[in-house]
Amino acid sequence: MTVAGMAPREFLTDRLMLGLVALVALVLGMPSLKPLFATLYPGLDRPLYEAESFVRLTLDHMALVGVSSLAAILLGGGAGIAVTRPWGREFRGLLETVATMGQTFPPVAVLALAVPVMGFGSEPALIALTLYALLPVVENTVAGLDGVPAPVLDSARGLGMGPAEVLFRVELPLAAPVILAGVRTAVIINVGTAAIASTVGAKTLGLPIIVGLNGSNQAYVIQGALIVAALAVVIDAGFDRLAGWLTRWSQR
Amino acid sequence: MIEFERVTKRFGSWTAVDAVSFTVAEGEFRVLIGPSGSGKSTVLRMINRLIPADEGAIRIDGEDIASLKPEELRRRMGYVIQSVGLFPHWTVERNIATVPGLLGWPRARIRDRVTELLELLNLDPRRYRSAYPHQLSGGQQQRVGVARALAAEPRILLMDEPFSALDPITRASLQTELSAIHRRTGTTVVFVTHDMDEALRLGDSIAVMDHGRLIQCASPLDILTRPASPLVRDLVGREEWGLKRLAVETVGDRARRQESTTGEPLAAETPLHRALSEMVARGTERLPVVDGDGRPAGVLHLSDLVRPDAGGTA
Structure with a gap:
């Protein structure tokens, strides 16, 4: 994965590398694009969003996505594992209903509902994003574990593996590609949804977009959107890479 | 157990x-x-x-x-x-x-x-x-x-x-x-x-x-x-049924131990249906039998295969 170890052609066609270069260039180089935006939008007094640095916004955006996704993976993955155990089977229907409801709620509505309880800031955003990311994680964890062939489980138990050994040595490795696909969906959704979280006061890349929309400043909107898009590409390509490794390592 | x-x-x-x-x-x-x-x-x-x-x-x-x-x-x-x-x-x-x-x-x-x-x-x-x-x-x-x-x-x-x-x-x-x-x-x-x-x-x-x-x-x-x-x-x-019946016993179970004859011998653990097949293939009614160490262990006759009382409850 090192840049030095790659042939130029390989480097140019690698989505992850290109995305990373674009992201870093956009985040660090946005201020130097000020003259460009000034030319494109001559009517604007302030053609570059300068209230917060793009580095700060990007890091905060990533932190919000990261923490909420991690919470969704732990909660959703844990719940998905629980309802596929003999003792948790009864709760499967309930869990799937709750997760679907979480997803059917528009993110703005979840944000709006969280604000009276938690106030403005990152906390309501965190709750909304976590809820939002739950469904794909739960769904794919359950589907992945369901997909482990019955004879494989039968022989794992028959050979004397305990419940934890069956889960960690057999079920999770075999379900990993499917679970990872769910995590990927969840994270990508959250990269986009985190932008909307700026409406409740979370500092994310959505801030220039919201401010730009309110103040009819198209340049702000474009600046925020470009970086969000680049971030999404990088994360998606990263998951692609991860899925490739995982496939080679597990689903033979 | x-x-x-x-x-x-x-x-x-x-x-x-x-x-x-x-x-x-x-x-x-x-x-x-x-x-x-x-x-x-x-x-x-x-x-x-x-x-x-x-x-x-x-x-x-x-x-x-x-x-x-x-x-x-x-x-x-x-x-x-x-x-x-x-x-x-x-x-x-x-x-x-x-x-x-x-x-x-x-x-x-x-x-x-x-x-x-x-x-x-x-x-x-x-x-x-x-x-x-x-x-x-x-x-x-x-x-x-x-x-x-x-x-x-x-x-x-x-x-x-x-x-x-x-x-x-x-x-x-x-x-x-x-x-x-x-x-x-x-x-x-x-x-x-x-x-x-x-x-x-x-x-x-x-x-x-x-x-x-x-x-x-x-x-x-x-x-x-x-x-x-x-x-x-x-x-x-x-x-x-008859072949299945033969298959559950071996040549050694029915060979006449005191006799001897010439020809390519069968191992004593050969199932009887194989012995029958061998007799048909060779056109003979008698086959020499050897034990696990290759020592002569008697002769199997075609009539031994149909002896009604043979073997009993093996």
Whole structure:
């Protein structure tokens, strides 16, 4: 994965590398694009969003996505594992209903509902994003574990593996590609949804977009959107890479 | 030794196993046979507690298995199923090493054991050790399945229709190898099948089940000559009954020990139907017999094959 170890052609066609270069260039180089935006939008007094640095916004955006996704993976993955155990089977229907409801709620509505309880800031955003990311994680964890062939489980138990050994040595490795696909969906959704979280006061890349929309400043909107898009590409390509490794390592 | 004492298992209102009692002696090769739904697989899966018994007691070497931890009980037994169930994300070596790994054997010992087992099951260790299950044929996969079951030198081997999904040639060679392994290791085997030919060929004794009950438990010869019910007779089948009858005895059982004759000799452990085939092929009524060490062991006459009282209850 090192840049030095790659042939130029390989480097140019690698989505992850290109995305990373674009992201870093956009985040660090946005201020130097000020003259460009000034030319494109001559009517604007302030053609570059300068209230917060793009580095700060990007890091905060990533932190919000990261923490909420991690919470969704732990909660959703844990719940998905629980309802596929003999003792948790009864709760499967309930869990799937709750997760679907979480997803059917528009993110703005979840944000709006969280604000009276938690106030403005990152906390309501965190709750909304976590809820939002739950469904794909739960769904794919359950589907992945369901997909482990019955004879494989039968022989794992028959050979004397305990419940934890069956889960960690057999079920999770075999379900990993499917679970990872769910995590990927969840994270990508959250990269986009985190932008909307700026409406409740979370500092994310959505801030220039919201401010730009309110103040009819198209340049702000474009600046925020470009970086969000680049971030999404990088994360998606990263998951692609991860899925490739995982496939080679597990689903033979 | 495995003992079942009035063991019953119900699934809802359906009685899968109905007050079954039997004993499998140390080192015995016991075949369980019966139509689908007869309870034979349930009986097998109760031995390693994959299915808990509702009533009755199951003892292994006198110890009630209900008093043991299921995982410990299972690690002491080999388990082979029809669909093999190899772990697709592990190499052949790691699959075979499953139980030794769980038991915490040292690495070097596991590695040596894997090599030994691959050789025992006619798989070249250099070629197959690092292969993944999807790279193997069905027969090779089941060879690995058997090797995995034997890995920790279990005293008991449980096999649930292990060869049913294989083509006839592969099945026959695995049957031969399993017989040889059984003779060599002295492991007690409980083997479920629905194929009477397989049962007659492999079993020291055959237990016939129907509707959760044990109908008859007897030697292959008795199953053939003294079927306890019409069902047992149907399972054996009328077709080629005489050849099946011959197949459960060996040349050594009927040879006239004092006589001698010339010609290419047969080994004493050759089944009688092969001897008949040999006589037809050679156009002779007498064949010389040799024992395991190649020493003359008498002569088999064509008339010995049809002696009505011959062999008795082998």
